[in-house]
Amino acid sequence: MTRKPHVRKVYWNAPTMTWWERAYLFEILRGLLITGGVFLRNMGKWMTGRKGALTTYYPEETRADYAAGNRGKHILTQRPDGRPQCIACNMCATVCPAKVIEIDAAFDAGDLAHPKYPSRFEIDYSRCIFCGLCIEACPEDAIRMVKETPALPSGNRDHMWLNLTELINWHPQSDVAKPYPPRDAVGSTHPQRDAMAMPGGRRDEAASPYAVPAAAGKTGPAP
Amino acid sequence: MIQDLVVHFVYIGYALGVLLTFGTVLTWVERKQAAVMSDRIGANRAYVRIPFTQIKLVWWGLFHGIADGLKMLLKEDWRPRTYDRYAYAVAPWVVFTPVLLVFAVIPFGGTLDPGNLLQAMPAAAAWFDGHTYPMQIARLDAGLLIVFAFGGISIIGAMLAGWSSSNKFSMLGASRAGSQMISYELVMGLTVLGLILIYGTLDLNVMVQRQSGILLGFLPAWGVFYQPFAAILFMTAAIAENKRIPFDLPEAESELIAGYYTEYSAMKMGLFMFAEFIEIAIVSALFTTLFLGGYNLPFMADAGFTFPGNHVVPMAHGLVVVTQLLVFLGKVLLMSSFQILIRWSLPRFRYDQVLVFAWKFMLPLAVANLSVTAVAVWALTP
Numbered sequence: 001m002t003r004k005p006h007v008r009k010v011y012w013n014a015p016t017m018t019w020w021e022r023a024y025l026f027e028i029l030r031g032l033l034i035t036g037g038v039f040l041r042n043m044g045k046w047m048t049g050r051k052g053a054l055t056t057y058y059p060e061e062t063r064a065d066y067a068a069g070n071r072g073k074h075i076l077t078q079r080p081d082g083r084p085q086c087i088a089c090n091m092c093a094t095v096c097p098a099k100v101i102e103i104d105a106a107f108d109a110g111d112l113a114h115p116k117y118p119s120r121f122e123i124d125y126s127r128c129i130f131c132g133l134c135i136e137a138c139p140e141d142a143i144r145m146v147k148e149t150p151a152l153p154s155g156n157r158d159h160m161w162l163n164l165t166e167l168i169n170w171h172p173q174s175d176v177a178k179p180y181p182p183r184d185a186v187g188s189t190h191p192q193r194d195a196m197a198m199p200g201g202r203r204d205e206a207a208s209p210y211a212v213p214a215a216a217g218k219t220g221p222a223p
Numbered sequence: 224m225i226q227d228l229v230v231h232f233v234y235i236g237y238a239l240g241v242l243l244t245f246g247t248v249l250t251w252v253e254r255k256q257a258a259v260m261s262d263r264i265g266a267n268r269a270y271v272r273i274p275f276t277q278i279k280l281v282w283w284g285l286f287h288g289i290a291d292g293l294k295m296l297l298k299e300d301w302r303p304r305t306y307d308r309y310a311y312a313v314a315p316w317v318v319f320t321p322v323l324l325v326f327a328v329i330p331f332g333g334t335l336d337p338g339n340l341l342q343a344m345p346a347a348a349a350w351f352d353g354h355t356y357p358m359q360i361a362r363l364d365a366g367l368l369i370v371f372a373f374g375g376i377s378i379i380g381a382m383l384a385g386w387s388s389s390n391k392f393s394m395l396g397a398s399r400a401g402s403q404m405i406s407y408e409l410v411m412g413l414t415v416l417g418l419i420l421i422y423g424t425l426d427l428n429v430m431v432q433r434q435s436g437i438l439l440g441f442l443p444a445w446g447v448f449y450q451p452f453a454a455i456l457f458m459t460a461a462i463a464e465n466k467r468i469p470f471d472l473p474e475a476e477s478e479l480i481a482g483y484y485t486e487y488s489a490m491k492m493g494l495f496m497f498a499e500f501i502e503i504a505i506v507s508a509l510f511t512t513l514f515l516g517g518y519n520l521p522f523m524a525d526a527g528f529t530f531p532g533n534h535v536v537p538m539a540h541g542l543v544v545v546t547q548l549l550v551f552l553g554k555v556l557l558m559s560s561f562q563i564l565i566r567w568s569l570p571r572f573r574y575d576q577v578l579v580f581a582w583k584f585m586l587p588l589a590v591a592n593l594s595v596t597a598v599a600v601w602a603l604t605p
Binding site: 025031032035036038039043046052053055057 | 564
């Protein structure tokens with residue numbers, strides 16, 4: 001039996017190396033200098049209090065490359081007395097293509113101008129597509145979207161809902177064209193509007209059923 | 224007699240503490256350093272909550288080591304249906320134990336004089352009766368041989384693990400581990416022979432003391448300046464011995480799942496990983512001792528500094544001991560960090576390239592280095 005000697009195939013794109021590259025050690029040293037340099041540069045940034053990584057903490061930080069027009073979270077606007085502007089007309093829930101808004105309407109005899117109000121207003125962020133049609137549909141400017149994203153990552157879909165309290169106690173970071181929620185009567189930025197408020201309205205913010213302590217409902221980035 | 228026992232128990236406790244701490248801390252260093260090298264942040268979500276408060280200690284992700292350890296301990300200890308259950312059970316220990324034992328001959332400090340340290344307590348000082356102890360668990364004149372003897376045992380562990388798992392991937396990994404480790408052990412031994420010729424001893428402590436002199440009038444007399452080639456070859460061979468990238472053929476994930484410990488789970492697998500991380504520290508300690516002046520700063524000896532130009536700066540004994548312990552740990556940490564830098568920079572070799580690299584490239588270089596050293600020592604020795 002004759003055996004053909006093994007001939008190693010020569011590839012058309014076989015690398016051509018200089019003796020310097022063939023010696024291997026110098027190229028390895030060059031590689032180590034590159035990676036070590038990146039390490040030292042990033043460590044220097046960390047040590048001097050800057051951020052030495054491209055990673056963005058989610059959900060604590062907003063990505064720097066989010067578009068200026070990005071809107072990631074709904075808010076409900078308030079009347080001067082702290083109650084929601086929403087009149088529970090259900091138009092947003094009707095127009096919503098993902099059917100994520102659930103509203104229960106209720107009757108408030110104390111507020112004759114707006115007797116209908118939402119006793120429950122919930123948005124399911126696991127299904128929301130952030131199309132903004134609810135804002136378009138709203139006749140009362142009661143729902144808006146802001147630039148933040150809700151801090152809702154969770155292993156459970158049932159934990160990805162925002163309810164009325166969370167939607168109305170928003171802490172504006174960028175979208176502050178209208179001074180909502182108003183401060184108390186003394187430090188109010190809109191004294192006239194406060195004066196026009198309904199006689200039955202509750203001015204005292206602490207007495208509002210939707211008010212929460214300032215620290216509790218905070219959704220901004222964690223320190 | 225009792226005094227010797229006390230001192231050596233303290234040494235053993237210190238060595239075990241240092242090694243196990245390095246084993247856990249290096250897992251964190253590896254993660255974090257890899258992350259910083261590649262513009263990431265790294266593991267930082269494990270935390271310890273102080274009981275009854277909402278204070279969560281994150282500490283740059285240091286607690287991920289504890290989380291890993293707990294996971295390893297609490298996982299199911301799954302066993303394959305293998306024909307050799309005893310070899311399977313004993314293999315992790317055969318890998319792990321020699322790694323710890325190697326540290327017995329590595330000096331982690333100079334000479335300790337308890338009588339001098341305990342001057343504030345005359346009774347305790349008198350009890351030691353002026354005895355001095357080198358800071359080394361076992362002072363053996365065959366120190367370097369012991370290192371290689373124990374290093375050879377862990378090959379048996381890897382082979383046993385692969386053989387007794389009755390898994391093809393394990394078997395392939397074990398055969399790769401065997402051929403690779405035996406090849407590189409040869410290279411490692413040949414590189415160190417040059418140092419033995421220069422220092423004329425196998426005793427690691429004496430080697431360190433010989434390195435506290437001055438070379439050519441301005442350099443510290445470190446091994447790395449006597450034998451730069453040997454230092455590079457030794458480091459390469461040591462990484463190959465430790466089976467880490469770029470020489471991680473025995474456990475190449477993309478080819479062999481986990482190589483020779485594919486069939487191991489829970490803490491048995493943890494022992495393999497732990498042995499690998501402790502071995503990083505051991506290799507660094509060995510490299511420090513042989514090439515980087517051991518536990519001494521440049522120009523430093525047990526009595527103090529002797530700078531070029533014969534400037535003598537004497538130091539108190541307590542200060543010397545503390546400095547030497549800290550310098551040793553610092554050098555070991557730096558070298559471990561360097562090994563991790565290599566591990567995250569280089570791609571893996573092909574299997575045939577590993578062996579060709581050992582036998583056709585490194586072995587001739589090591590032999591050449593040894594011959595040149597031998598001739599130089601013969602010519603320069605009066």
